[in-house]
Amino acid sequence: MHNGTTITQFIIEEQRHIAGATGDFTSLLNDVVTACKVLSNMVNHGALVGVLGSAGTENVQGETQKKLDVLSNEVFIQSNEWAGHLAAMASEEMDEIYPIPAKYPRGKYLLTFDPLDGSSNIDVNVSVGTIFSILRVSGGVEEPTERDFLQAGVQQVAAGYALYGPSTMMVLTTGNGVNGFTLDQNIGEFILTHPNMTIPADTREFAINVSNMRFWEEPVKRYVQECLDGEEGPRGEDFNMRWIASMVAEVHRILTRGGVFMYPFDSKMQAKGQGGKLRLLYEANPMSMIVEQAGGGAITGRERILDVQPESLHQRVPVILGSKNEVERILGYHEQA
Numbered sequence: 001m002h003n004g005t006t007i008t009q010f011i012i013e014e015q016r017h018i019a020g021a022t023g024d025f026t027s028l029l030n031d032v033v034t035a036c037k038v039l040s041n042m043v044n045h046g047a048l049v050g051v052l053g054s055a056g057t058e059n060v061q062g063e064t065q066k067k068l069d070v071l072s073n074e075v076f077i078q079s080n081e082w083a084g085h086l087a088a089m090a091s092e093e094m095d096e097i098y099p100i101p102a103k104y105p106r107g108k109y110l111l112t113f114d115p116l117d118g119s120s121n122i123d124v125n126v127s128v129g130t131i132f133s134i135l136r137v138s139g140g141v142e143e144p145t146e147r148d149f150l151q152a153g154v155q156q157v158a159a160g161y162a163l164y165g166p167s168t169m170m171v172l173t174t175g176n177g178v179n180g181f182t183l184d185q186n187i188g189e190f191i192l193t194h195p196n197m198t199i200p201a202d203t204r205e206f207a208i209n210v211s212n213m214r215f216w217e218e219p220v221k222r223y224v225q226e227c228l229d230g231e232e233g234p235r236g237e238d239f240n241m242r243w244i245a246s247m248v249a250e251v252h253r254i255l256t257r258g259g260v261f262m263y264p265f266d267s268k269m270q271a272k273g274q275g276g277k278l279r280l281l282y283e284a285n286p287m288s289m290i291v292e293q294a295g296g297g298a299i300t301g302r303e304r305i306l307d308v309q310p311e312s313l314h315q316r317v318p319v320i321l322g323s324k325n326e327v328e329r330i331l332g333y334h335e336q337a
């Protein structure tokens with residue numbers, strides 16, 4: 001049994017040093033933490049509580065929704081709408097933004113989330129997670145609009161994810177480094193177990209869905225081919241590969257032991273008029289903030305993800321993130337192409 005720092009203690013301690021902090025942000029994060037505990041419990045019970053399988057509906061992006069995609073979205077809304085910290089929420093699973101209903105007070109923050117990341121893995125009992133990002137309202141608190149959410153990732157106040165794996169973890173940044181907490185199921189608290197997570201600058205491990213190889217652009221093909229060529233190739237070293245198909249789990253591995261994760265631009269997505277597979281506001285931006293705060297890099301291939309000016313709520317972008325020196329190498333390959 002752990003008796004270390006709880007996530008609430010950690011956040012309160014961090015906020016103590018911020019002049020003018022009202023406690024709103026602390027209690028918003030607390031509600032997000034509660035939502036993730038509820039989801040952890042649901043995911044853990046799986047088939048026992050009838051939450052696996054398809055919901056028989058599609059989200060705005062035309063993807064089939066799992067029952068847990070829908071349930072986790074509802075849990076996130078219920079946990080976060082009542083307390084008066086938020087003006088609105090936006091989620092991968094909702095077509096439009098969700099302004100806080102008039103029966104509740106509205107606050108100065110916005111919450112975006114991917115309530116269940118990696119949901120194609122849920123029925124096969126492989127790790128899934130939740131990704132979230134907190135922004136400040138740019139316009140009026142009373143009439144939040146989609147435009148309020150279209151802020152570049154550098155504007156994020158905080159970002160984090162929960163990983164429902166062999167143990168449930170919460171990884172969080174408020175712009176002051178990255179810290180990891182493990183859920184102690186016996187006491188229902190996240191305990192600080194991974195202080196100051198940092199990504200090694202060098203790696204010999206990459207993650208990409210190679211079934212898309214024929215659709216990639218030249219610089220990504222070059223990078224992956226050089227990894228595959230191993231000791232005999234230009235890198236002079238053997239590389240290892242992983243593909244979990246849950247971004248949350250891939251990013252967590254990278255925070256733990258380094259590596260590169262890529263869901264790059266490809267011609268298949270281009271044909272559908274999409275810039276990439278992963279969603280800028282719910283996946284790319286929060287993960288990029290975490291990765292940069294841990295000393296890594298995060299780019300689309302040609303530019304820093306956190307500098308991308310969003311044009312629409314459900315915008316997708318190419319993502320290449322992880323160990324700094326490898327990300328810089330891939331950026332260089334794009335610049336040379």
Ligand SMILES: O=P(O)(O)OC[C@H]1O[C@](O)(COP(=O)(O)O)[C@@H](O)[C@@H]1O
Nearest residue numbers: 114116117118119120209245246247
């Ligand atoms: O099935 P693919 O093409 O390998 O894509 C896997 C990617 O899709 C995602 O699952 C998208 O997330 P959702 O499950 O939230 O739609 C990422 O987590 C993952 O990296």
Ligand SMILES: [Mg+2]
Nearest residue numbers: 114116117118
């Ligand atoms: Mg996702």
Ligand SMILES: [Mg+2]
Nearest residue numbers: 092114116117
């Ligand atoms: Mg999802």
